[in-house]
Amino acid sequence: MIxxxxxxxxxxxxxxxxxxxxxxxxxxxxxxxGPNGAGKTTTLRMIAxxxxxxxxxxxxGGDDLIxxxxxxxxxxxxxPDRPFLYEKLTGxxxxxxxxxxxxxxxxxxxxxxxxxxxxxxxxxxKDELVESYSHGMRQKLIISSALIHRPECIVxxxxxxxxxxxxxxxxxxxxxxxxxxxxxxxxxxxxxEIAEAMCDRIAIIQNGKIVARxxxxxxxxxxxxxxxSLEEVFLxxxxxxxxxELAKVLGD
Amino acid sequence: MLSLILYPKWxxxxxxxxxxxxxxxxxxxVVAGVxxxxxxxxxxxxxxxxxxxxxxxxxxxxxxSKLLGLVLxxxxxxxxxxxxxTALSSFFLAKDLDLLVSAxxxxxxxxxxxxxxxMLHSSWMVALMAVPIFSAxxxxxxxxxxFPLHALAALLPILILPAVVGSTITLILxxxxxxxxxxxxxxxxxxxxxxxxxxxxxIIRPEQLARPEGFNNLLDFITLLRTPxxxxxxxxxxxxxxxxxxxxxxxxxxxxxxxxxAAAFVVLGAAVxxxxxxTGFTRSQEGAERFxxxxxxxxxxxxxxxxxxxxxxxxxIKDVKLFFRDTTQWSQLILLGVLVVIxxxxxxxxxxxxxxxxxxxxxTVVSFLNLGLAGFxxxxxxxxxxxxxxxxxxxxxxxxxxxPLDLRALLWSKYWTGTVPLLILALVITVFTNVxxxxxxxxxxxxxxxxxxxxxxxxxxxxxxxALYPQFETENAAQIPTSFGGLVFMMTTVALLALVILIEAxxxxxxxxxxxRQLPIPVNATMxxxxxxxVLVCGAATVVSLRVGLKRMEGFEF
Numbered sequence: 001m002i003x004x005x006x007x008x009x010x011x012x013x014x015x016x017x018x019x020x021x022x023x024x025x026x027x028x029x030x031x032x033x034g035p036n037g038a039g040k041t042t043t044l045r046m047i048a049x050x051x052x053x054x055x056x057x058x059x060x061g062g063d064d065l066i067x068x069x070x071x072x073x074x075x076x077x078x079x080p081d082r083p084f085l086y087e088k089l090t091g092x093x094x095x096x097x098x099x100x101x102x103x104x105x106x107x108x109x110x111x112x113x114x115x116x117x118x119x120x121x122x123x124x125x126k127d128e129l130v131e132s133y134s135h136g137m138r139q140k141l142i143i144s145s146a147l148i149h150r151p152e153c154i155v156x157x158x159x160x161x162x163x164x165x166x167x168x169x170x171x172x173x174x175x176x177x178x179x180x181x182x183x184x185x186x187x188x189x190x191x192x193e194i195a196e197a198m199c200d201r202i203a204i205i206q207n208g209k210i211v212a213r214x215x216x217x218x219x220x221x222x223x224x225x226x227x228x229s230l231e232e233v234f235l236x237x238x239x240x241x242x243x244x245e246l247a248k249v250l251g252d
Numbered sequence: 253m254l255s256l257i258l259y260p261k262w263x264x265x266x267x268x269x270x271x272x273x274x275x276x277x278x279x280x281x282v283v284a285g286v287x288x289x290x291x292x293x294x295x296x297x298x299x300x301x302x303x304x305x306x307x308x309x310x311x312x313x314x315x316x317s318k319l320l321g322l323v324l325x326x327x328x329x330x331x332x333x334x335x336x337x338t339a340l341s342s343f344f345l346a347k348d349l350d351l352l353v354s355a356x357x358x359x360x361x362x363x364x365x366x367x368x369x370x371m372l373h374s375s376w377m378v379a380l381m382a383v384p385i386f387s388a389x390x391x392x393x394x395x396x397x398x399f400p401l402h403a404l405a406a407l408l409p410i411l412i413l414p415a416v417v418g419s420t421i422t423l424i425l426x427x428x429x430x431x432x433x434x435x436x437x438x439x440x441x442x443x444x445x446x447x448x449x450x451x452x453x454x455i456i457r458p459e460q461l462a463r464p465e466g467f468n469n470l471l472d473f474i475t476l477l478r479t480p481x482x483x484x485x486x487x488x489x490x491x492x493x494x495x496x497x498x499x500x501x502x503x504x505x506x507x508x509x510x511x512x513x514a515a516a517f518v519v520l521g522a523a524v525x526x527x528x529x530x531t532g533f534t535r536s537q538e539g540a541e542r543f544x545x546x547x548x549x550x551x552x553x554x555x556x557x558x559x560x561x562x563x564x565x566x567x568x569i570k571d572v573k574l575f576f577r578d579t580t581q582w583s584q585l586i587l588l589g590v591l592v593v594i595x596x597x598x599x600x601x602x603x604x605x606x607x608x609x610x611x612x613x614x615x616t617v618v619s620f621l622n623l624g625l626a627g628f629x630x631x632x633x634x635x636x637x638x639x640x641x642x643x644x645x646x647x648x649x650x651x652x653x654x655x656p657l658d659l660r661a662l663l664w665s666k667y668w669t670g671t672v673p674l675l676i677l678a679l680v681i682t683v684f685t686n687v688x689x690x691x692x693x694x695x696x697x698x699x700x701x702x703x704x705x706x707x708x709x710x711x712x713x714x715x716x717x718x719a720l721y722p723q724f725e726t727e728n729a730a731q732i733p734t735s736f737g738g739l740v741f742m743m744t745t746v747a748l749l750a751l752v753i754l755i756e757a758x759x760x761x762x763x764x765x766x767x768x769r770q771l772p773i774p775v776n777a778t779m780x781x782x783x784x785x786x787v788l789v790c791g792a793a794t795v796v797s798l799r800v801g802l803k804r805m806e807g808f809e810f
Contacts, residue, residue, distance in 0.1 A: 048654035051809050070656040078654040084647040088577035089570065100566025101655040129577070145651070 001026050002047065002153055002186050007056035009042050009208075016042045018208035019056065024186050024201075026152075029179045031199030032188040035238050039208040040188040041081065044157050047186065048078040061152045061184075074102060077146030079156040083138035087131035091122055091141050094130060095148055102149040109148070116144040119174075120167065135162040143171065153184040160191060172198055196230040206238050258365055260348065279736050286739060291384045298388035306392055316389070317495045323385060324487035327378050328414055334374035335418025342370045343419060343529070344426055344536040353533060363525045367518070371415035382407055386494075393498035402497050405507060406490040409514035413486055416514075416521040423524060426532040486510055549573050563657055567665035571641075581729055584636060592681065595629065599685045612692075613764060619691040620760050623699055624753045626681050627706045630674060631714075631745040638670035638714035639741055640732035642805065646724025649808060659805050663715065663798060671711040678707045694763055694773055698756065701783075705790035706752060709797070710745055716797030717741035719804040748793055755789070758782045 002024040009017040017039045024030040034040045045051045047058055049065055049072070058065040063072035085094060092113055099109040117123045120140040130138065139162045146154060154175070160168045175185050175198065189195050195202055196216055203213040212219050219233050220226065228236075305315040343349075343366050352362055386403040389395065395402070482488065493506040549572055557565040575581045599622070645652060645662075652662065682703045686696045721737020732738065759779040766774050 045650075048650070050650055050653040052807075070658065073654065073656040076654065078650070080650050084650065086570065086574060086648060088574045093570075093573070097566050097570050098651065098655070100562045101652070101657045103562050103656070105562045105566070 001059070001061050002030075002155070002184055003059040004043075004047070005057045005059075007043065007046060007058065008054045009039075009046060009051060010054045015208050017046070017053075020205070020208075020210050022203060022210065022213075024184050026182050026184055027179050028200045029175055029185040029187065029198055031195040031202040032186060032205065033190075033192070033195055033202055033234060034188075034205035038205045038238075040205055041157055043205070044078075044155050044186070044188055045080075047155050048076065048080075049073055050078075074149070075152040077149070077151035077154045079142055079146045079154065079159055081157040081161060083135070083142045083162075085130045085138055085141065088129055090127050090129055091117060091133070092126045094141060095145055098145040099148050104149060112148055116147060120144055120170070136164055136167065139163055140167055143174075147174075151183075153186070154178065156185065156187045158189055159187060160189065160194060192230045192234055202230075204234060204237050212237050258368065261369065283736065283739065286743070287380070294381070295384035295388050298385055299392065302388055302392040313495065313499045316393075316499075317491055320389065320494060321488055321491040324410060324490050325485060327382070327410060328485070328487050331375055331378055331411065331414035332418050334378075335370055335415045336422050338374040339366075339370045339415075339419035339422040340426075342366050342373065343422065344533060349533070359526055359529070360522060363522050363529070367415055367419060367521070370419050371411055374415070374418070375411045379407070379411065389494065389498060395498055399497065403494060406493050406510065409510040410486060410490055412514040413517055416517040420521050420524050423528050423532050426536050427528050429535075486513060549576075561661065564661050564665050567662060568669050571665065571669045574644075578729070581637075584730070588633065591629075592677070595681065596684055596688065600688050612767065615689050615691060616695055616760070616764055616767075619686055619689050619695045619699060620756070621753070622685050622689070623682075623702055623706075623756075624749050626678065626685070626703060627710070627749040627752075628746065629681065630678050630703075630707055631710050631742060631749070633677065634670065634674060634710050634714035634745075635733040635738050635742055636730075638666075638674070638711050639718040639738055640723070640729045641666045641670060641715060642718045642801070643723040643726065643732050644729055646722060649724075653808070659802060663802055663805070667711060667715055667798065670715065671708065674711055675704065675707050678703045692767075695760075698760065702752065702756060702786060705787060706749070709748060709790040709793035712794040712797040712801075713745060713748070714741060716801035716804075717744070719801035722808075748789070751789060752786055755782050755785050 002022070004020055004022040006019045006021060007017060008015070008019045020043065022030075032040050032043070042051060046053050047060070047065070049069055053066075058072075060072040061075040063075065065072040086097070089097065095113045095116065096105075096109060099105060099112070114123070117126050120143065122137060122140055122144070125133065125137065130141065133141065139159075143159070146156075159171055159175075163171065172194075175187070179185055179200075187195075187199070201213065201215055202219065203210050204219075205211070212222055214222065216230050216233070219230075219237075220228060223233050223236050301319070302316055305312045305319070308315065382403075386400070386407070390399040390403070489506040489510050492503065493510070496502045496506070549569055553565075553569050553572065557568060560568070679700065682699045683696070686699055691699070717737055717740060718732075721735060721740065723732045723735050723737070726732050726735075759782045762774050762776075762779055766772065
């Protein structure tokens with residue numbers, strides 16, 4: 001379970017995230033959508049414990065992230081959008097290191113490493129330095145690292161970037177299985193088709209505020225959009241002006 | 253087009269300057285102040301030396317000329333090495349290359365822009381260093397108001413030539429080594445540097461100049477002084493031109509030779525660039541080294557760290573692996589080894605034992621002051637290896653902060669990974685120098701105790717200041733110590749060294765006085781108090797630095 005209460009983040013006078021409340025229960029895959037610079041990544045990074053909130057609280061499976069960061073973080077697997085890794089470690093070494101950060105080692109970890117590398121078809125690259133990995137392979141490695149300690153919640157920022165269709169399909173299945181077994185996934189994405197196909201519920205954030213939330217059908221009702229696609233609902237909620245202007249510029 | 257390519261760099265420098273000014277100007281004042289002190293010091297030393305030379309009849313100008321020749325030859329060597337390393341990043345690894353190479357940019361514009369960038373990045377320190385040196389020559393020999401222009405005209409080709417040669421060497425090396433083998437490339441550079449130092453020492457033949465009495469007659473000595481190190485070296489041409497201008501007769505030929513050679517080298521460099529750059533650039537984009545032997549470190553470190561918590565153990569193993577797999581890091585160990593050997597050699601070469609009786613007083617004082625020098629060497633090493641430790645985690649901080657890793661465990665791992673090798677080195681330097689000096693057991697004990705405390709404090713301060721002034725965007729660890737934070741760390745460490753030496757001077761003086769009177773070592777309140785004060789100062793420096801570093805790390809946001 002992930003719960004946010006009055007979560008806010010300001011940089012000087014700029015309000016990046018403006019007192020948002022959110023509850024993602026166990027067994028749910030929740031989509032977090034919004035235009036560029038809306039505050040999605042900032043919110044996810046606060047949930048992951050990388051950024052300190054200006055105000056508000058974050059609960060991960062019953063633990064307050066601010067008051068009990070160690071226990072709360074043990075429940076979480078975070079997948080960032082930019083895969084910065086230790087270039088001079090091999091894939092297996094990186095996973096072993098991440099397991100160590102969660103206090104895990106020994107044969108169980110070795111088995112888990114082999115399992116995950118096999119799952120993401122990285123076994124042949126196991127003993128090669130990360131610096132020789134492609135962007136997609138790095139993304140797969142980061143996803144593996146988020147799963148190495150068997151988390152209860154996964155927070156993921158743009159998961160499909162750089163993945164080949166097979167890996168993207170695999171990831172969708174992994175997330176689906178994960179929530180079916182009682183896990184929680186909070187996922188930010190720009191790919192609205194993915195959000196529509198995968199997510200149980202969605203929230204749309206704009207200018208740091210959640211402007212709509214619910215299932216895709218509920219959003220259609222909220223915006224009186226009839227049978228419109230999620231893309232049209234999204235543009236209606238976030239303002240389609242930019243898209244139209246862009247089309248005009250490209251047309252010129 | 254050339255100005256367009258350089259435009260983003262220029263704007264970046266301006267923006268950075270504006271940011272610095274926006275920050276209250278404190279940094280600029282500190283940097284300018286330290287720079288001014290350094291300039292004054294170099295000018296002062298050289299002024300005295302040159303004034304002495306001027307007073308020596310007949311051979312005075314030869315001595316001054318020889319000195320200038322040596323200085324410029326050192327500049328050439330340093331610049332050549334620096335340009336080879338800088339060219340690797342500016343011509344092959346810079347982030348703007350994808351854009352420039354894919355855009356319709358003429359190859360000559362690209363070459364000149366990157367050559368200029370390489371020259372600027374690798375030469376600015378040498379150019380600044382040249383200011384007080386040339387000033388001293390100008391003032392002593394009454395160079396007149398045209399002298400700065402003359403010096404500049406002679407210095408510029410000295411900067412251009414190594415830039416062209418250095419970038420061409422890098423270009424050839426990148427073409428020779430398969431794929432992106434920067435490890436091999438930099439290993440060659442590091443070994444080349446070590447060899448260069450030895451070579452330079454042989455060319456200079458300093459021991460001959462220091463002992464004119466060793467020559468058969470004055471004529472031999474003057475002949476040696478008059479012989480240029482090599483008539484083919486541009487440093488000799490620059491020396492001839494400048495000394496000709498200062499003491500006469502002025503000969504325009506060396507200056508013409510310098511400029512025409514520089515121009516010819518740029519043309520030749522451009523031709524080689526045109527021929528080799530496309531293949532070299534392609535090779536540098538290919539995959540890097542692949543398989544590695546990770547089990548070696550695990551076999552060595554696992555038993556040692558068996559009792560340590562998993563997270564700390566994995567952190568130490570990770571740091572050691574990253575260090576020895578990163579050529580920019582481990583290659584510095586070669587130079588470190590050379591420096592330590594030279595350090596010990598210099599101690600051994602001290603003219604302390606020429607007389608029949610060993611001067612006890614002198615040995616004790618040298619052994620004591622050697623503590624400060626060893627401390628300074630350790631501080632420089634800590635600045636290079638420990639100070640960047642936090643900065644190097646910057647890009648991966650998302651992982652460390654999102655995991656349940658206690659930042660104290662991170663700091664613990666970083667501290668001991670840096671401190672243990674530093675401590676071993678400190679003990680080797682101290683024990684060896686004291687053995688070479690034949691210091692008394694008392695001085696040996698004081699030295700070992702103090703250097704251990706100093707090492708613990710210096711390492712903690714390097715980590716603390718590294719966290720206070722992180723450089724998360726810098727990928728090259730070698731650049732991090734030259735930042736403002738590195739300067740502040742060095743200044744604070746020097747202050748700590750001075751304080752410790754000052755406090756310990758009291759018991760050492762007491763010991764010397766007692767030894768002179770042939771009395772037993774005076775273990776009194778003063779001595780105990782002084783040593784306790786040193787323990788307290790070093791302990792406080794260690795604890796406070798680590799606490800400040802931890803506090804700062806807790807506030808990091810990414």
